[in-house]
Amino acid sequence: MPESKPVILITGAAQRIGLYCAKALNRQDHKVVISYRRQRPVLDTLTEKGIDCIQADFSTAAGVEAFIDVIRQRYPRLRAIIHNASDWKTDSDQCQAEIFAQMMAVHAQAPMLINRQLASLLCTDKSDIIHLTDYVASTGSSKHMAYAASKAALENLTLSFARLLAPKIKVNAIAPALICFNEGDDEAYRQKALQKSLLRIEPGEQEVMRTITWLLESDYVTGRIIALDGGRHLKF
Numbered sequence: 001m002p003e004s005k006p007v008i009l010i011t012g013a014a015q016r017i018g019l020y021c022a023k024a025l026n027r028q029d030h031k032v033v034i035s036y037r038r039q040r041p042v043l044d045t046l047t048e049k050g051i052d053c054i055q056a057d058f059s060t061a062a063g064v065e066a067f068i069d070v071i072r073q074r075y076p077r078l079r080a081i082i083h084n085a086s087d088w089k090t091d092s093d094q095c096q097a098e099i100f101a102q103m104m105a106v107h108a109q110a111p112m113l114i115n116r117q118l119a120s121l122l123c124t125d126k127s128d129i130i131h132l133t134d135y136v137a138s139t140g141s142s143k144h145m146a147y148a149a150s151k152a153a154l155e156n157l158t159l160s161f162a163r164l165l166a167p168k169i170k171v172n173a174i175a176p177a178l179i180c181f182n183e184g185d186d187e188a189y190r191q192k193a194l195q196k197s198l199l200r201i202e203p204g205e206q207e208v209m210r211t212i213t214w215l216l217e218s219d220y221v222t223g224r225i226i227a228l229d230g231g232r233h234l235k236f
């Protein structure tokens with residue numbers, strides 16, 4: 001029996017921004033499908049809410065292909081694909097080649113393979129691909145060089161897929177600066193991070209969800225990188 005609700009796939013949604021958005025989309029009466037890498041208790045709660053949780057590790061092409069196969073088997077149609085999965089690794093002289101490969105695998109190779117192989121499942125009347133990139137894709141980074149380069153690759157893929165998949169499918173990116181701190185971030189780090197933007201706040205996950213809702217409802221936005229950065233680009 002084909003799914004009656006519009007199916008939205010969001011990757012890496014077992015915590016933080018992805019989890020927040022998966023729950024919000026589920027409340028908006030979408031059928032939500034998520035990927036997760038590591039097992040954790042919240043997955044039981046999501047399953048009870050009717051969210052389909054699929055284990056996937058995007059660090060290898062084989063892992064991405066296995067995930068794609070499961071999606072194809074379960075869902076003949078998709079309303080949207082949201083590429084949220086990400087690993088914020090710091091550069092390291094000892095294993096920078098490995099870090100670069102890992103960053104490119106999860107932030108560029110996985111979205112590219114998933115988009116190329118699942119675009120045909122996206123609804124023909126109104127459908128979206130949304131890439132979560134990062135403010136540093138446009139500025140570079142002193143401590144997360146490989147991460148920033150991989151997010152820049154994802155921003156470029158946004159442009160290529162927007163051209164390839166128009167007019168039926170809109171393809172956009174959301175480029176956040178600070179959205180939500182990590183539990184281990186100490187007060188000194190938090191204060192320094194807050195000072196990097198003009199608005200000097202930690203906006204929280206809802207800032208991303210509001211942008212996703214706006215993009216899903218749009219009829220005329222594609223190939224755009226939507227900055228969510230509190231005016232950081234004007235802070236000199």
Ligand SMILES: NC(=O)C1=CN([C@@H]2O[C@H](COP(=O)(O)OP(=O)(O)OC[C@H]3O[C@@H](n4cnc5c(N)ncnc54)[C@H](OP(=O)(O)O)[C@@H]3O)[C@@H](O)[C@H]2O)C=CC1
Binds near residue numbers: 012015036083176179
């Ligand atoms: N939080 C922020 O302030 C900012 C976030 N962003 C971007 O927004 C998005 C969401 O951020 P946030 O919620 O902090 O993300 P997280 O750092 O919490 O990562 C989200 C999920 O990605 C999954 N993941 C990581 N590597 C892999 C992999 N190789 N294969 C499969 N899944 C993987 C993890 O799964 P698991 O835990 O199961 O291993 C994790 O739960 C990301 O793309 C991020 O780069 C950009 C700027 C600021």
Ligand SMILES: Nc1nc2c(c(=O)[nH]1)N=C([C@H](O)[C@@H](O)CO)CN2
Binds near residue numbers: 085134179180181
């Ligand atoms: N996958 C992740 N990417 C990023 C994170 C994160 O926690 N996970 N956090 C940031 C920071 O908030 C940064 O924007 C400000 O210090 C960047 N990317």
